[in-house]
Every structure is written in structure tokens, then in C-alpha cells.
Amino acid sequence: MLGWIEARTRTQKGALLVAIDLFLIPVAGLLALALFLGLSVLPTASGALAILPPIALLSACCSVLLGIPRIQLSTFEMAATGRAALLAASTASCAAILGWLAGLAVPPGAYVTFGLLFFLLSVVTRLALRGLIRYLKNRATPRLPVVIYGAGTTGVQLAQALKDHDHIMPIALVDDNPALQGLQVAGLTVLHPARLPRFAEPRGVRRVLLAMPSVPRGRQAQIATQLQGQGFEVQALPSFAQLVGTETLIDKLTPVSPDTLLGRDSHRIDVVSMGGIYAGKSVLISGAGGSIGSELCRQLIGLRPRRLILFELSELALYEVERELRVLMGSEGTEIVPILGSVTDPRHVQRVIETHGVEVILHAAAYKHVPLVEANPLAGLANNVLGTHTLAGAARKFGVERFILISTDKAVRPASVMGASKRLSEMVVRDLALRSQSTIFATVRFGNVLGSSGSVIPLFQAQIAAGGPITLTHEQITRYFMTIEEAVRLVLRAGALANGGEIFVLDMGAPVAIRDLARRIVEASGHTVRDEANPNGDIEIVTTGLRPGEKLHEELTSGSGLTVTTHPKIMTAREPGLTEIEVASALRALRSAVGAGDNQAARQVLARWVAHYNVPDAAQAGSQGPG
Structure with missing residues (x-):
């Protein structure tokens, strides 16, 4: 017919x-x-x-x-x-x-x-x-279900234009305007952004169309990165006034997939199959309001833990992640417990673990911005090392089943205070693993994640939106990259594999040349790079020089190689550690340096106990006493 x-x-x-x-x-x-x-x-x-x-x-x-x-x-x-x-x-x-x-x-x-x-x-x-x-x-021809992000004029016109498209079928609108949420616009329901993952999964939605041309590009990039971290393919649309007809409109949808920018596919992991480790448990996430911590919370919700304790230092971050999770949960399901506090406070940490019967701890709280920690070593070491020891020690004391430390590739042959602090934290956790009879301690180490606070892609996109230039610290600098979603899924999987004392290393693929990444982002934004070969290009890429503590290339292990596990994307690293006495000596010296406010002494502790770390010449020449 x-x-x-x-x-x-x-x-x-x-x-x-x-x-x-x-x-x-x-x-x-x-x-x-x-x-x-x-x-x-x-x-x-x-x-x-x-x-x-x-x-x-x-x-x-x-x-x-x-x-x-x-x-x-x-x-x-x-x-x-x-x-x-x-x-x-x-x-x-x-x-x-x-x-x-x-x-x-x-x-x-x-x-x-x-x-x-x-x-x-x-x-x-x-x-x-x-x-x-x-x-x-x-x-006759099944159409691809999509969600349109933006319920304004452009979003409505896009929805109407797509209703009779041969291959694409809009099924909902998403908008953060509370006045629109729940309404029927252009025949489609308007959803809160936090409801999107739960709405999309049973309907097979994997693509989101951004229809917010009036929103600043920096904000659009942030939204796109968050959606990509949730596993969606994202396409952006310019102003509707620029478009003529449906076919032109469809042609103007521009993909902004991080997989395209990285030149590889992200890993898909069946999180539900590991639910037995987390289902029905009381799970504490430190740094719950951060990029990694909040994504851990989102994915754990799907595994149905009995209780989710959001431990966070930042009041604003805690408020935002709690609000988002409550929207995701609705009126039933996991109990959400927001806890404001620092992992460096022993009494508070112990009280929280005992009161809420914590059974699993995912420790994501850390200061991780290399230049900032380099300029503020005492705060970085107190939070990253002493805070880890405080939380892990409390986990052992109260018989927590699992403690998983989130670490970084910057801990390998560290050149920065931040990297060295994470390496020392890894050794603290390994020492506790060797001495614990009931708690399983393990570490998961990976590189940079797209969409995290300070991530390079939103930074480059903001620089492009401002007309350039894009700034690199070195022409040959490379980094490992992974989306937040795949990193967190692998962290949860590694946590389920842990038997005690492992340093799990995630398969990050090949390292990415940052200059190549910058060029791809420029071109994906519809611009051209201005260089000697193209002096009339739009965006210039300039180098500013490596910052203190920054390495040209990162590594995932400094030991004799990696050992495969039962999961093809998760390996274990064999690296030397410290004895119980050496760990105790390092912690005692570090507490003394932090208590005295002595930056130089704190750096010397790292230089003594963390292999490959050397105190920079600039720090050697700086203040020798408190500072």
C-alpha cells in the first residue's frame, strides 16, 4: 500500500x-x-x-x-x-x-x-x-530514535522537521528549564537532563541532537562532553536561521564524538554482570561531587546498592550530585546519604563508616591539577597521601569489604608532586592490603578522561569559541585518553576482580598527540588551523613550554610489564613497593613536614621514598624552611 x-x-x-x-x-x-x-x-x-x-x-x-x-x-x-x-x-x-x-x-x-x-x-x-x-x-523502514537537547525555538523546529524524516525519529526533548519539564512540546515530552540515561536505555536511544545555538559554545561543549561520557553520540546544530529546508537542516548536524577526536572506539562493558559486588551494599564514594566520583555514583545507581554515601569536601559539588541522583532515583531505590567533610579528618571518617555500615569504598577524592599541586605541595600531599591513609585505615579498622583507590598514570616515574603523591598513596594501599585479613585493597590506574574538570577538550573548545589561539605546552606532548563513562565502567569491573594488593591498569589505547587532537577539534568545529601552510586559517596553535612538574609523555607502568586478567581491557602492573616500616616512616615524616608547613621537607620525603621523583631545581633554590 x-x-x-x-x-x-x-x-x-x-x-x-x-x-x-x-x-x-x-x-x-x-x-x-x-x-x-x-x-x-x-x-x-x-x-x-x-x-x-x-x-x-x-x-x-x-x-x-x-x-x-x-x-x-x-x-x-x-x-x-x-x-x-x-x-x-x-x-x-x-x-x-x-x-x-x-x-x-x-x-x-x-x-x-x-x-x-x-x-x-x-x-x-x-x-x-x-x-x-x-x-x-x-x-517498512525502522527509524533511528533520537533525543533533541533544547526545547527552544530551534529544538521545536528541528523536531517538526524530523517527524517525517525517512531515517531519524525524535522521541523526546531535553531541557534544563524547570518551566518546560514535563510539558508536551511539538508532540514530545520535555525531560530533565538527569532523566535522560534512564529514559534512553530501554528505548535504544544512542544519539542526542544539540539544538541550542544561542547557548555559549563553552557551555555547549560541556553538555556534549557530559552526554558523551554517558555513552551518547552527540551532534550539534547551528542557528535555525542558517538552515533552508529539512535536508539542509539534517546536513548541518555536526558530530562531536570523542571517539572521533581520539581516533578509536570506546570500550563497552557490561556493568550489570558485576552487580553482585555492589548490589545491596552500603557503598561510599569519596570525592562524589567530582568528575570521576559523580560518574561512579550514576553508574552505581544502576547496580542497586542499598545505600550510597556521597562523601565530598565541596558543598556546591555535593549539592549538585545529590540533586541529580535523587532525580535519577525517583521516589524508590537506593538510599542517598550526602556527607560533607574531608578525608583528612580521622574522627569524621570513622564515624561515617561506622554509622552507615559501609561495605565498599571507592576513593576518588584527590587534588589532581598538576600545576596547582606543584604550587601548593603541602595541601596536595595532605589530601592525596594522608587522606588516603586515613580513609583506608578506617576501612581496615571497621572491616570494610573492599577499598578501591582511583590513581593516575602520572604516578608512573613521577615528575610532579601530584604524581608522586599518587604513587605514595598506591604504596600505602598496597601495604594495608598485605596486612589486612578481611578488607580487599586495590588500586586502579588510568590516564586522562574526557569531560573531567580541567579536561583538555573543553579547554580547546573554549579557546576556539574565543577565536583562539589554542595553547599547547609542547609540540610533541602526548597523553592517554579515555571517556569518563568507559573509565568508570572499567574501574567498577576492576573493583570486582580485586583479590587484594593489585594495581590494575586500564587499556587506554595508544597515546594521543595533543597537537593532532587540537587540530581535529578545530576542524570538527568547522574551522581551519592557521599555520605556515595555511596563513589565512581561523585558529592558531601556539606552544607555551612545559609547566613545572609536567612530563612530555606519560606511562602506565614502570615495572617489568603488565599481566593480563580475565578482562581484556584490564591488566595488573608488577611494581616494587615499600615495607611496612618504610611506609610508616614516610607517613611520619610527611605529617611532620605538613604540620611544620615546610614545603621543602615535604618534597624531600617524596624524593626519598618515591622512585624516580626528584625535587626540581626551582624548588631546591626556593625556601628551605616553612613556606
């Missing part, structure tokens, strides 16, 4: 619609007479029936003059409905004039009713035909 309809010419389709209208005229006329004069009068209404042919002829002429046969069913919306109303009014007027000339004793209200019935039958018939054609098209 669909093939027959599509094979008709535009003229043939228009003629078919006119024929349907001609059929509806006597139907509406007889119904109007029956309503006003009763059913008994119909057999004797020969005079009224006699004027139906001229009424139909005049109606067909009016229909052609109004251009109604030329209106496609797929675009039969408000404007077309207005024309149908004019046609019904014209047809009713013609009927009234012809009835008066014929001397028919028909009440005026019958003509009004005839016009209303003809209008309703005409519109309902067209809408029913449109629905039938859409149904047949969907059955």
Missing part, C-alpha cells in the same frame, strides 16, 4: 484528496439535516440532495483556489487547518445561498452545523491518513 501511495504523482495525490472532500460533503450535509430535522426527514429531503452536486463543484473550486490539494499530508499543521476552515466556511456559504435560491425550508443553524461537520471530517481524515502513512513508513 505504501508503495502504491508513493508511486502517485503530486497531481494524483491532490486529486485523491479533492475526491475525499467531495465524498465528505454529502456525509456532512446529511448529518446536519439529521441533527436539525431528525432522521425521518432524510428520505423526503430530495430538494436538499439536489443541491449537493453544485455545492460539491463550488467546494472543489474553492479548494483549488485555496491551494489545499497542494498541501502535503506530512506538513498538515496549523496553517493548513486554517485553510480547511476557510474551505468549510466557503462551502457552507455556498450551500446556504443555493438552498435559499432553491426555496428550501432549512434552518440557518443547519448550514452552520454542516460547515463545522465538513471542517472536522476534512481535518480528521487528513490527520488519519497522515498517521497511517507514518505507521506504514515506520514498519
Whole structure:
């Protein structure tokens, strides 16, 4: 049937619609007479029936003059409905004039009713035909379900344009405007952004279309990165005023996939299969408001822990992640417990673990910005090393089942205070693993994640939005990258694999040249790079020099290699550690340096106990005492 309809010419389709209208005229006329004069009068209404042919002829002429046969069913919306109303009014007027000339004793209200019935039958018939054609098209060619992010003018116009697209089917709108959430706009429900993952999964939605051209590019990049971290393919749309027609609109959708920027596919891991480790448990996430911590919370929600303790130092970050999780959870499910505090506070940490019966700890709290920690070594070491020892020690004391430390590739042959602090934290956790009888301690180490605070891609996108330049610290600098979503899924999987004392290393793929990444981001944004080969390009890429503590290339292990596990994307590193006495000596010296406010002494502790770390010359030449 669909093939027959599509094979008709535009003229043939228009003629078919006119024929349907001609059929509806006597139907509406007889119904109007029956309503006003009763059913008994119909057999004797020969005079009224006699004027139906001229009424139909005049109606067909009016229909052609109004251009109604030329209106496609797929675009039969408000404007077309207005024309149908004019046609019904014209047809009713013609009927009234012809009835008066014929001397028919028909009440005026019958003509009004005839016009209303003809209008309703005409519109309902067209809408029913449109629905039938859409149904047949969907059955013949399944369409890709998508969600449109942005319920403003552009989003609504995009939704309307896509309703009859052959391959794409919008099923919902997303907007952070509370006034719009829950409403039906363009026939689609408007969702809160936090509800999107749960809404999308059962419906097979993997693509989100950004339709927010008036939102600053930096904010758009942030939204795109968050969506990509949730596993969605994201495409962006420019201002609707720039577009002409549906095909142009579809062509303007620009992919901003991180996999495209990295030149590889992200790893897909079945998180649900590891649910036994976390399901029904009381799980504490330190640094729950951070990039990694908040994604851990989102993914853990799907594993149905009994209780989720959000341990966070930042009040604002804690407020935001708690609010998001409560929206995701609805009225039932996991108990959400927000805890404001620092992992460096032993009494508070122990009280939280004991009070809430914590069974699993995922330790993501850390200061990780290399230049900032380099400039503030005491704060970095107190939080990263002493905080880890405090939290891990409390886990051992209260018999927590699992403690997983989130570490970084900067811990390998560290050149910075931040990297050295994470390496020393790894050795603290390993020491506790060797001495613990009940708690499983392990570390998961990986490189940079896209979308985290300070991530390079949003930074580059913001620099592009400002007109450039993009700044690199070195022409040859490389980094390992992974999306937040895949990193967290692998962390949860590694946590389930742990038996105690392992340093798990995630498969990050090949290191990415940052200059190449910058060039791809520029080109994905629709710009060109300005360099010697293209002096008229849009965005320049400049180098500023390596910052203190920054390495040219990162590594994932400094030992004798990696050992495979039962998961192909998770390995274990064999690296030397410290003895129990050495760890105790390092912690004692570090506490003394932090307590005295002595930056130099703290760096010397790292230089003594962390292999490959050397105190920079600038630090050697700096303050030798408290500072």
C-alpha cells in the first residue's frame, strides 16, 4: 500500500484528496439535516440532495483556489487547518445561498452545523491518513530514535522537521528549564537532563541532537562532553536561521564524538554482570561531587546498592550530585546519604563508616591539577597521601569489604608532586592490603578522561569559541585518553576482580598527540588551523613550554610489564613497593613536614621514598624552611 501511495504523482495525490472532500460533503450535509430535522426527514429531503452536486463543484473550486490539494499530508499543521476552515466556511456559504435560491425550508443553524461537520471530517481524515502513512513508513523502514537537547525555538523546529524524516525519529526533548519539564512540546515530552540515561536505555536511544545555538559554545561543549561520557553520540546544530529546508537542516548536524577526536572506539562493558559486588551494599564514594566520583555514583545507581554515601569536601559539588541522583532515583531505590567533610579528618571518617555500615569504598577524592599541586605541595600531599591513609585505615579498622583507590598514570616515574603523591598513596594501599585479613585493597590506574574538570577538550573548545589561539605546552606532548563513562565502567569491573594488593591498569589505547587532537577539534568545529601552510586559517596553535612538574609523555607502568586478567581491557602492573616500616616512616615524616608547613621537607620525603621523583631545581633554590 505504501508503495502504491508513493508511486502517485503530486497531481494524483491532490486529486485523491479533492475526491475525499467531495465524498465528505454529502456525509456532512446529511448529518446536519439529521441533527436539525431528525432522521425521518432524510428520505423526503430530495430538494436538499439536489443541491449537493453544485455545492460539491463550488467546494472543489474553492479548494483549488485555496491551494489545499497542494498541501502535503506530512506538513498538515496549523496553517493548513486554517485553510480547511476557510474551505468549510466557503462551502457552507455556498450551500446556504443555493438552498435559499432553491426555496428550501432549512434552518440557518443547519448550514452552520454542516460547515463545522465538513471542517472536522476534512481535518480528521487528513490527520488519519497522515498517521497511517507514518505507521506504514515506520514498519517498512525502522527509524533511528533520537533525543533533541533544547526545547527552544530551534529544538521545536528541528523536531517538526524530523517527524517525517525517512531515517531519524525524535522521541523526546531535553531541557534544563524547570518551566518546560514535563510539558508536551511539538508532540514530545520535555525531560530533565538527569532523566535522560534512564529514559534512553530501554528505548535504544544512542544519539542526542544539540539544538541550542544561542547557548555559549563553552557551555555547549560541556553538555556534549557530559552526554558523551554517558555513552551518547552527540551532534550539534547551528542557528535555525542558517538552515533552508529539512535536508539542509539534517546536513548541518555536526558530530562531536570523542571517539572521533581520539581516533578509536570506546570500550563497552557490561556493568550489570558485576552487580553482585555492589548490589545491596552500603557503598561510599569519596570525592562524589567530582568528575570521576559523580560518574561512579550514576553508574552505581544502576547496580542497586542499598545505600550510597556521597562523601565530598565541596558543598556546591555535593549539592549538585545529590540533586541529580535523587532525580535519577525517583521516589524508590537506593538510599542517598550526602556527607560533607574531608578525608583528612580521622574522627569524621570513622564515624561515617561506622554509622552507615559501609561495605565498599571507592576513593576518588584527590587534588589532581598538576600545576596547582606543584604550587601548593603541602595541601596536595595532605589530601592525596594522608587522606588516603586515613580513609583506608578506617576501612581496615571497621572491616570494610573492599577499598578501591582511583590513581593516575602520572604516578608512573613521577615528575610532579601530584604524581608522586599518587604513587605514595598506591604504596600505602598496597601495604594495608598485605596486612589486612578481611578488607580487599586495590588500586586502579588510568590516564586522562574526557569531560573531567580541567579536561583538555573543553579547554580547546573554549579557546576556539574565543577565536583562539589554542595553547599547547609542547609540540610533541602526548597523553592517554579515555571517556569518563568507559573509565568508570572499567574501574567498577576492576573493583570486582580485586583479590587484594593489585594495581590494575586500564587499556587506554595508544597515546594521543595533543597537537593532532587540537587540530581535529578545530576542524570538527568547522574551522581551519592557521599555520605556515595555511596563513589565512581561523585558529592558531601556539606552544607555551612545559609547566613545572609536567612530563612530555606519560606511562602506565614502570615495572617489568603488565599481566593480563580475565578482562581484556584490564591488566595488573608488577611494581616494587615499600615495607611496612618504610611506609610508616614516610607517613611520619610527611605529617611532620605538613604540620611544620615546610614545603621543602615535604618534597624531600617524596624524593626519598618515591622512585624516580626528584625535587626540581626551582624548588631546591626556593625556601628551605616553612613556606
